[in-house]
Amino acid sequence: MHLPVVDFQSPTAPQEFCKSLHETGFGVLKNHPLQRDLVEGIYDEWLAFFKTEAKHQYLQDPVKFDGYFPPNVSETAKNNTKKDLKEFFHIYPWGRYPTEVSDAARRYYVQGSQLAATLLNWVEDNSPPEVKARYTEPLPKMIEGCDQTLLRVLHYPPLHGDEEAGAVRAAAHEDINLLTILPAATEPGLQVLGKDKFWFDVPRDFGLLIVNIGDMLQEASGHYYPSTSHRVLNPTGEAATKSRISLPLFLHPRREVVLSERYTVGAYFNERMEELKGGKK
Numbered sequence: 001m002h003l004p005v006v007d008f009q010s011p012t013a014p015q016e017f018c019k020s021l022h023e024t025g026f027g028v029l030k031n032h033p034l035q036r037d038l039v040e041g042i043y044d045e046w047l048a049f050f051k052t053e054a055k056h057q058y059l060q061d062p063v064k065f066d067g068y069f070p071p072n073v074s075e076t077a078k079n080n081t082k083k084d085l086k087e088f089f090h091i092y093p094w095g096r097y098p099t100e101v102s103d104a105a106r107r108y109y110v111q112g113s114q115l116a117a118t119l120l121n122w123v124e125d126n127s128p129p130e131v132k133a134r135y136t137e138p139l140p141k142m143i144e145g146c147d148q149t150l151l152r153v154l155h156y157p158p159l160h161g162d163e164e165a166g167a168v169r170a171a172a173h174e175d176i177n178l179l180t181i182l183p184a185a186t187e188p189g190l191q192v193l194g195k196d197k198f199w200f201d202v203p204r205d206f207g208l209l210i211v212n213i214g215d216m217l218q219e220a221s222g223h224y225y226p227s228t229s230h231r232v233l234n235p236t237g238e239a240a241t242k243s244r245i246s247l248p249l250f251l252h253p254r255r256e257v258v259l260s261e262r263y264t265v266g267a268y269f270n271e272r273m274e275e276l277k278g279g280k281k
């Protein structure tokens with residue numbers, strides 16, 4: 001599998017980037033505007049936060065999905081039976097936010113959402129006419145005034161060897177939303193499934209921003225933009241003693257948007273959340 005690196009500043013970036021999204025479901029951008037200091041500061045202070053008991057004060061809301069998700073709640077990927085080896089905190093503009101950390105993740109939420117919106121404009125502009133005709137409204141309009149975009153601060157704890165057999169940091173899955181932006185994590189492990197059915201290591205260099213299509217954009221585009229499976233492998237040897245932090249931002253449309261003849265966003269979201277809780281295998 002080949003993931004071309006596209007220069008965000010280049011005049012031909014939108015076309016090159018969307019070609020990559022169409023062909024692989026993934027896009028890799030260099031010279032992107034996200035600030036390294038901001039992201040690394042978030043990694044540091046949230047890792048410290050995850051190591052404290054304070055996180056339990058923010059236990060997730062099972063209806064609104066904001067707050068802290070401990071490892072025993074976590075997620076079970078669709079068609080999988082084991083819970084992922086991770087804990088995470090869901091940040092929404094209206095949701096709970098720990099007093100133990102600075103406002104850096106909130107600031108990142110704003111910057112990341114703006115960048116994701118720009119990339120969605122690129123996707124709209126570079127959709128062929130027959131794909132555009134499928135969108136029930138222009139993609140940028142689907143996110144207008146939406147407060148469902150989610151910033152997830154993810155912590156994969158060190159492995160101690162007593163994990164359930166077959167459990168992994170993140171089992172193969174596809175994202176639910178329109179598109180996801182993901183700065184380099186603190187440790188390697190992220191892989192994407194190529195059309196050739198081989199797993200491919202996603203580059204991990206802070207200069208490179210990883211973007212991937214989610215199921216909602218796949219559905220709205222009639223699969224022109226594929227939502228590609230990805231996973232996070234368990235580290236081995238010395239690396240197993242280390243935590244891994246990552247920071248995906250999931251761009252979401254308004255709940256009432258019609259994605260296709262089969263689905264509104266709301267109906268699609270509810271179905272997928274049930275699957276993630278492990279209710280439907």
Ligand SMILES: O=C(O)CCC(=O)C(=O)O
Nearest residue numbers: 154175185190232246248
């Ligand atoms: O941790 C990562 O690198 C990827 C996380 C991910 O794919 C997800 O949370 O959906």
Ligand SMILES: [Fe+2]
Nearest residue numbers: 173174175230
């Ligand atoms: Fe994902």
